[in-house]
Amino acid sequence: MMRLFSITAMLAAFLIFAPAVSLAEPKQRLIVLSDIEADPDDSQSLVRLLLYANQIDIEGIVATTSTHQKSHIAPASMHAIIDAYGRVQPNLSKHESGYPKAEVLKAVVRSGSQLYGMQGVGAGRDSPGSDAIIQALEKNDTRPLWVAVWGGANTLAQALYRIDHDRTPEQAARLLNKLRVYTISDQDDSGIWMRTKFPDLFYIVSPGGYGNGTWTGMHSTEPGFDSTEVSNNWIATHIQQGHGPLGAIYPDVSFGVEGDTPSFLSLIPNGLNAPEHPEWGGWGGRYELYTPALETTDPKGFTGNVPILQEPRAIWTNAVDSYRPVVYHDYGRSVQAHDKVSTGYRTTVWRWRKDFQNDFAARMDWSAKSYKEANHPPVVKLGHGDRLTIKSGEGFMMSAAGSLDPDGDSLSYLWFQYPEAGSYKEQIKLGYAENHHTVWGQAPVVSKTETAHFIVKVIDKGSPPLTRYRRVVVTVVPTNS
Structure with a gap:
């Protein structure tokens, strides 16, 4: 009893004299490059992203090619999803402030190169998408600019080609210093070109075969663990049906659910995420800065025929976590350790999945429910x-x-x-x-x-x-x- 009294007294004194801290987190700036319509998961990821449009400054949504869609782009599909967002935006605004009007988001939709890979990089290869990246980098804004690449990266490569050719070395270095790139593997041959040509460029990627991708923790099923939150039934119940037009436009899974989403998950201000520190880990995974050996990158895995080459320098890439979740306990202490441990690079995303899926479901509720009917963090x-x-x-x-x-x-x-x-x-x-x-x-x-x-x-x-x-x-x- 005396020990308990002593502990209680310590806690009381600690809490009384502890200083308050600020919770403010600056919004992150984001441009998305998407090969939308090559796979339904780009549409899925865009639906989710728009639910966080009040917490991330979306400065560009660019339609691109990829190895899975080499000769055409589909900006009309982006407009259709934003139109659905526009129909729920007034209700979203009842739950949190700052949701932009659909017209504001439609105004930043751009077309990238309609050529594949390095065919779209060079003199005379500019596009509205590459121009938009340069304009965003040149803004009088000290915050970093994140470019999330869900398909091919050549529209970004063209922007860097133009900067390299048109600016002084000092000007180019200043612009590139503001850039943060996260690509979902390499879906054309421009990624390795950028990482070679611009050795100081901040670049997160799991190079090589898709089986090597940290991003696959978004939808992987871990043996011995519950994966309900990425099941088709869960998606139908919590996202697609009964949640208004934005949920209704969320397509069924054809390959893997939302493989592109980890590229922006760590930009959401949740108290855990630290975008400037990929090595700290967050909703989008954890990454370490090193030069991966070619043999560790699943070089014989599926890439859509994008060549896999030895990385020329250190990049932010796969890191390994070991994670033992807790599970609910019927009696006594409310949680207990799971009897299994998950270890691997996918684990760095997977370990947070129940949390960010519930967050997604709650925000989808916001699109159709009153404040009183819905949950808030x-x-x-x-x-x-x-x-x-x-x-x-x-x-x-x-x-x-x-x-x-x-x-x-x-x-x-x-x-x-x-x-x-x-x-x-x-x-x-x-x-x-x-x-x-x-x-x-x-x-x-x-x-x-x-x-x-x-x-x-x-x-x-x-x-x-x-x-x-x-x-x-x-x-x-x-x-x-």
Whole structure:
């Protein structure tokens, strides 16, 4: 009893004197290049993206070719989906502010090159899409510009060709420094050209065969784990049927569901995502900066006949997570560890899938339901900063006790370490209960400065249950520092 009193007193003092922190996250800028109509998954991903149009600044939606659609583009299909969005935009705006009118989004639809791959790169190969990329880079805006490539990348390659030829080296370097590229594998031969020609270009990709793609964690079924949230029945119930015209236009799965979506998932402000740090992991996966060996890239796998070459330099590419989820426990502590562990590069996306699928379903509800009828995400508040520095071997405490829910829903908590995201890879055990709003830990004994990442998930009990996070980066310094 005395130990419990002591712990309670410590928590009370900690929460009273802890500083408040800001939750503001800047919107990310985004241009999408899509071979829409080559596969229904581009249409699926565009439907989802539009539900986050108030949280991401969409500056371009460009129709392109790819190895799966080499000689034509389909901007009309983009307009049709945006028209459906326009019919639900007034209802979406009842739930969160900032949803742009359909006319604003239709105005940024562009046509990219109608040629395939490097045939569309060079003198006289400009397109409205490549021009739009250059104009966006030249805007007086200090934020990075993300280009998410769902098909072929040659429209982006042409923009870089033009910048390289028309600007001074200093001007070109300034523009390229603002660019962030995420391509869903290589769907034409311009990707390897860009990574070779522009060695400093920030580039996320799983090169090689599609079986090597981190993005496949979007729809992969992990043996021994529940995959209900990507089943056809789940999609029909939560997305397609009874959710208005935007849900109705979401097509059935033909190959893999939403293979392009990981390219923008990490741009959504949810307290976990850190777009400038692919190595930290988030909804769109985790990536490390290195030069992959050709033999590790599934060189004999399916690529649609796009050649697979040895990468010439370090890129942001596949990283491996090991993840043991928790499952609901009928009695006692409300969660318990799953009896299986998922390990691999797909795991870096898959581990968050139930959370982001529920988030998708809730936003689709927003398109058809009143505010009172729908669920809205909790707001996570730390009782301290999101960066803590402690001495080797010392104790520390973390709390999200001030979190709240806009709908008044009950909240659940889950604290865990993300070893792969920090420099210290060993497990640091957290005390009290991992599903309590406040936990404590003891720093390891270190001889050099190390970092450890801890995540708190706050989940409401609405329908569907929604999750938001905060990441706490703990820096452990040697005692003689």
